[in-house]
Amino acid sequence: MNATATAVAAPAPPASLPWLGIVAVLIGAVATTLTSRLTSIGLADVRGAIGAGFDEGAWIPTAFSAAQMMIGPLAIFLGRAFSPRRVLLVGCVVYGLAEFLIPFAPDLRIMIALQVLAGLGSGTFIPLTASFILLSLPRALWPWGLAAYAMNIILGLNVASSLEGWYVEHVTWHWIFWQNTLVAAPLFVLYWFGLRRLPIDREYLRGGDFRGMFVGASGFTLIFIALDQGDRLDWFSSTLVVTLLALGLIALGLFLLHESTLETPSVDFGLLVRRNVFVLIVLVLATRFLVTSSNTLVANYLIQVRGLRPLEVGTALLWVALPQLVIAPTVAWLLNRIDARFAIGTGLTIATAGFLLGTGITSQWAEGNFSVALLLQAVGETLELTAVIYFFGHHVGPTDGITFGAIIQTARLFGGELGTSVLIMFTRKAEQWHSNLIGQHVFTGDPATMERIAAYARVVGSTTQGTGDAEARGAGLLAAAIRAQAYTLSILDGFLLASCVGVLGVGLVLLLREPPVIATPAAVPPLPTAN
DSSP: OHHHHHHHHSOOOOOSSHHHHHHHHHHHHHHHHHHHHHHHHTHHHHHHHHTOOHHHHTHHHHHHHHHHHHHHHHHHHHHHHHOHHHHHHHHHHHHHHHHHHGGGOSSHHHHHHHHHHHHHHHTTHHHHHHHHHHHTSOGGGHHHHHHHHHHHHHHHHHHHHHHHHHHHHHSOTTHHHHHHHHHHHHHHHHHHHHSOOOOOOHHHHHHSOHHHHHHHHHHHHHHHHHHHHHTTTTGGGOHHHHHHHHHHHHHHHHHHHHHHTOSSOSSOGGGGGSTTHHHHHHHHHHHHHHHHHHHHHHHHHHHHTSOOOHHHHHHHHHHHHTTHHHHHHHHHHHHTTSOHHHHHHHHHHHHHHHHHHHTTOOTTOOGGGGHHHHHHHHHHHHHHHHHHHHHHHTTOOGGGHHHHHHHHHHHHHHHHHHHHHHHHHHHHHHHHHHHHHHHTTOOTTOHHHHHHHHHHHHHHGGGOOSSSOHHHHHHHHHHHHHHHHHHHHHHHHHHHHHHHHHHHHHHHHTTOOOOOOOSSOOSSOOOOOOO
């Protein structure tokens, strides 16, 4: 028993090739985020290929993301018992094979089953690599591993549109999935050589709380599915959504009750009441919301109002993705020299400034009009996300690796899902509200309305084809213009909402104090002292 306690308390020795570990962190995390985003963006092409309708096809990306949520806490338990290296290698193989087989799926059920397998495999990447950074990297490389970890979210989200558009237009939609098989091969090699070979901890495996972790993971997964499908099914009007939420909350309640009865719970809830920790969790959620806002608002506007294809949308989003190759290393260098709290506040301020620039949007904006705003968001979000997790690391010791990985994974997935759900619902309601307001000033018989319809009719009169005369076409164009204006105003409101979240985040940073003294030394270098 004492030997086991000593082994748990002591940090794992550094990997023999730690830089390969950092590269594995980057590639694995990028692959996870990119796969999820590519599946969502290319959903129409995938649905068409297997003959699935809109409602049926909506479960394809949900299956992948929900499986990631399910395996996250379990992966940390399995990694503690079998070693991260073994679990990541198995996850890599499962992920690569499932992604290769998905395009051959004959029907929706088989595709969803393969999506679940791919999610279970890739869902091991982020939680275990977060623990790897905390426990296995040399202290001097800790900020660099975190910068790679943070960069994946922003890079993967914003490069997906360009890739999906290129695959569909120049190759075939199958490469939305096959590219992940190609990524899995070098990732397997990096995990093989970059992670330490540790023995199986059979005593932990026998005494570990696998049942409790499974119940907790199930609760989070059920709530995640409810959030993901909520807007499509009209939230509490749907029996399925209400049932999922109820079952999820019950499972989480049972998990908390079960853990409270254990002498050595798998998740150390004492960490949650440490100074600053709750604020840091909220900041992780807020940052994930801002990252989702950057990607979702601009992409939706360009598709819905400007009528662009995914490849064209990706051109704008590259202003966020490509600078990460410079921003992330710069952030890693800075974190060894400045107080992380200052970096968090600065990053939030820069990102908020980018969202405020976006509030100048009009229905005439094109990709280039977003470049400065997106660049500011890219810089700010990378700085704040890396710094938040870095500062978080000063509140945990080597014995908190499991809890730390579980919190980061859950906050990452829930933050993204909450961000997407809130933005979709908020912009939909805002569009309806603006459409109603605009419509009150556009009605049949009004001189201004009739003049606008006549102007449209003169423009399209000589080219009118199919059913309907020129005046009917003009009325249709006026209705489309109203929808475009209403949608533009809803996107403007979305940028305002993101700005408010950014300002709230800055206020939360002011609440952060020095990290508390913990029983075991923090697994990260001490914070830089002020000169």
